Amino acid sequence: MITLYHCDAARSFRPLWMLEELGLPYELKMLPFPPRVFAKEYLGINPLGTIPFMVDGETRMTESSGICHYLGTRHGPTPLVVGVDEPAYGAFLNWMYFSDATLTFPQTLVLRYSQLEPEERRNPQVSTDYAKWFLGRLRAVEAAAAKSEFLCAERFTAADIANGYALRLADNIGLAKDFGPNVAAYWARLQQREGYQRAVAAEQKAGTEQNVAPRARP
Numbered sequence: 001m002i003t004l005y006h007c008d009a010a011r012s013f014r015p016l017w018m019l020e021e022l023g024l025p026y027e028l029k030m031l032p033f034p035p036r037v038f039a040k041e042y043l044g045i046n047p048l049g050t051i052p053f054m055v056d057g058e059t060r061m062t063e064s065s066g067i068c069h070y071l072g073t074r075h076g077p078t079p080l081v082v083g084v085d086e087p088a089y090g091a092f093l094n095w096m097y098f099s100d101a102t103l104t105f106p107q108t109l110v111l112r113y114s115q116l117e118p119e120e121r122r123n124p125q126v127s128t129d130y131a132k133w134f135l136g137r138l139r140a141v142e143a144a145a146a147k148s149e150f151l152c153a154e155r156f157t158a159a160d161i162a163n164g165y166a167l168r169l170a171d172n173i174g175l176a177k178d179f180g181p182n183v184a185a186y187w188a189r190l191q192q193r194e195g196y197q198r199a200v201a202a203e204q205k206a207g208t209e210q211n212v213a214p215r216a217r218p
């Protein structure tokens, strides 16, 4: 059984969504955010204190987009992963890495300096600058979504899950109002997927059952 440690609305939503799209059985363990402050025992499981943390047999992983790739290959084959022999293989990998290294990285600075830090440490200049940074990088998604329903390979893949999460986070931190028209339509399409809706429902159900309150959305 795969175990996924998750905080409401956090990056661990990527592997959660992937698990739902794959239809794999899993156990979802909810933690309050940030676990290093509110669930210190978690540091014994993942010394980084970050989520996601995924356990699958002997395998332990902490990178959300990497876990999606792993699940699709280890528990595939699945059309959610673009194969080495497909023309879109390079594009697929590029989107997979882009999702966290380029898109989510500036978002975390916005979140931290506009909401997570105590009032006296908040910094509007940092949050405004990195919101602009994020929206600038989002131009790649705007261009891709103008040409096709999905990011690569002309089908829904793990790249859409990995980057779709960045759009969910943007929505949660108040950046969706600045989406271009193609990104807005793409994000609306992704939210219509049954796999996405099952992942949201699983997150809510596990939070209620495990008595871990959802995080406030602005």
Ligand SMILES: N[C@@H](CCC(=O)N[C@@H](CS)C(=O)NCC(=O)O)C(=O)O
Binding pocket: 010, 011, 012, 034, 035, 036, 049, 050, 051, 052, 062, 063, 064, 065, 100
């Ligand atoms: N690159 C990692 C980043 C993991 C990460 O930083 N997760 C955040 C939540 S979205 C976290 O655990 N923050 C809590 C902390 O830094 O203590 C990934 O893609 O999973």
